[in-house]
Amino acid sequence: MDTKNFLFCSLDAALIADLAWQVHREGHDVKYYIEAERDREIGDGFVPKTDDWRGNVAWADVIVFDDIWVGSEVGTGELARELREQGKAVVGGTPNTDRLEADRGYAMDVLEDHGVNTVAHHVFHDFDAGIRHVQANPAPYVIKPLGEVQNVKRLLYVGNENDGSDVVDVLRAYEKAWGHRMTGFQLQRKVEGVEVAICGFFDGERFVDRINFNFEHKKLFPGNIGPSTGEMGTSMFWAGRNRLFEETLGKLAGWLADEGYVGSIDINCIVNDTGIYPLEFTPRFGYPTIALQQESVESSTAEFFYDLAHGNAPEVEVHDGYQVAVRVVLPPFPFDDPTTYDENSRNAAVVFETERPEGIHIEDAKKVDGQWRVAGDNGMPIVVTGTGETMQQARKQCYDRLDDIVIPNMYYRDDIGERWIDGDGDRLHAWGYLGP
Structure with a gap:
């Protein structure tokens, strides 16, 4: 492919620096815009920057949005739709696909309208009403905040008590501490099984043939304990359109085509021997999922996204085995404590004992005079990846790096990928979800 112009836009937090860096390394012209002032140094020394993304729209052959947020408001889907109407090729959503993430009740309605099985769920905008529901229908529930605070990952709560008493206690605490910001919440019946996300890339008309199946590790500590984070690591593999895909994302292909959606869309599910139960959508890139997907793509990343944005039914060559990504973090992650961050993490050096390190992807990093350093305020400088013919081999390569x-x-x-080895893979095969 001839040299193309790619404009990457972070209209809230800076998330997409690594993808921009990869496209730049493949020889294409890149400009990266970051809206948040506290994040603007992220990617310095790795990718060329711009301070005016709208002024570069005419220049760009492809425009890539990294998230659904414009500051504290949902809005990149509206921008992407406007740009498409102007004839631009855009990787990004639409107002309705943005709503899949921002409004969990709407997301469940879309699934049900297209014949996808869902977990019992209710949306509440009043804490007392939610508490009464749990007391009248005792069971374990998952609390999922709605609106702006859904990005405060530690507020997601998975209940353990069969009578729902712990959920009632947490809701009462949330009302006192977060009631002024939590405009609503979804109560979802807790389902036991294997948690797996089905991720497809959509080109505005159809899904790319290769489907990505990934396993998120959201808790801070090994053993899946501690506070929830955005994510601490991911394991994955690529496969064809198996039962997991056909009974979830596959049923939404027509709706996504009507929307004109372009990009990655992920649906996280609980799977057991009785069925597939979708939990939530990610109608955008996942992080650090996209870094691991890049690592496992063996053809041109830039060409893939160019074809995706132009509706060219892209073909992609991917690693045929398994992949593992581990997010490296610094104090006080996942909490906000500027004093601790300034004392322990700000501008810290990232040192490699290997002269030419492989499998290293940037998140909150910059390069100053050839030295990698920590950037921004989030404490997530890099992601380390590994691949292998087995999950054990992928883990070994990742942790060796x-x-x-x-x-x-x-x-x-230090346990990313162990769930697959310890039985998740066997269960999915036994239940018949991973066949052709």
């Missing part, structure tokens, strides 16, 4: 990295005070989970 981690052993060659030195960042003062860094920490990470």
Whole structure:
């Protein structure tokens, strides 16, 4: 493919620096815009920047939005739709696909309208009404906040008590601490099984043939304990349009085509021997999922996204085995404490013992005079990846690469991928979800 112009836009937090860096390394012209002032140094030294994304729209052959948020409001889907109407090729959503993430009740309605099985769920905008529902229908529930605070990952609560008493206690606490910001919440019946996300890339008319299946590790500590984070790591593999896909995303292909959606869309599910139960959508790139997907794509990343944005039914060559990604973080992640961050993490050096490190992807990082350093305020400088013919081999390569990295005070989970080895893979095969 000839050299193309790619404009990457972060209209809230800076998330897409690594994809921009990959496209830039493949020889294409890149400009990266970051709206949030506190994040603007992220990607410095890795990718060219711009301070006026709208002024570069005419220049761009492809425009890529990294999230659904414009500051504190949902809005990139509206921008993407406007740009498409102007004839621009855009990787991004639509107002309705943005709503899949921002409005969980709407997301469940879309699934049900297209014949997808869902977990029993109710949306509430009043804490007392939610508490009365749990007391009248005792069971374990998951609390999922709606609106702006849904991005505060530690507020997601998974109940454990059969009578729902812990959920009632948490709702009462949330009303006192977060009632002024939590405009509503969804109560979802807790379902036991294997948690798996089905991820497809859609080109405005159809899904790309290769489907990605990934396993998120959201808790801070090994063993899946501690506070919820955005994500601490991911394991995955690519496959064809198996039962998991056909009974979930596959049923939405016509709706996505009507919307004109372009990009990655992910639906997280609980799967057991009785069925597939969707939990939530990610109608955008996942992080650090996209870094691991890049690592496993063996053809041109830039060409893939160019064809995706132009509706060219892109073909992609992917690694045929398994992949693992581990997010490396620094204090006080996942909490906000500027003093702790300034004392322990700001501008910290990222040191590699190997001269040419492989499988390293940037998140909150910059390069100054050739030295990698921590950037921004979030404490998530890099993601380390590994691939292998088995999950064990992918884990070994990833953690061997981690052993060659030195960042003062860094920490990470050392069990990414173990769930697959310990039985999740066997269960999915036994239940018949991974066949052709």
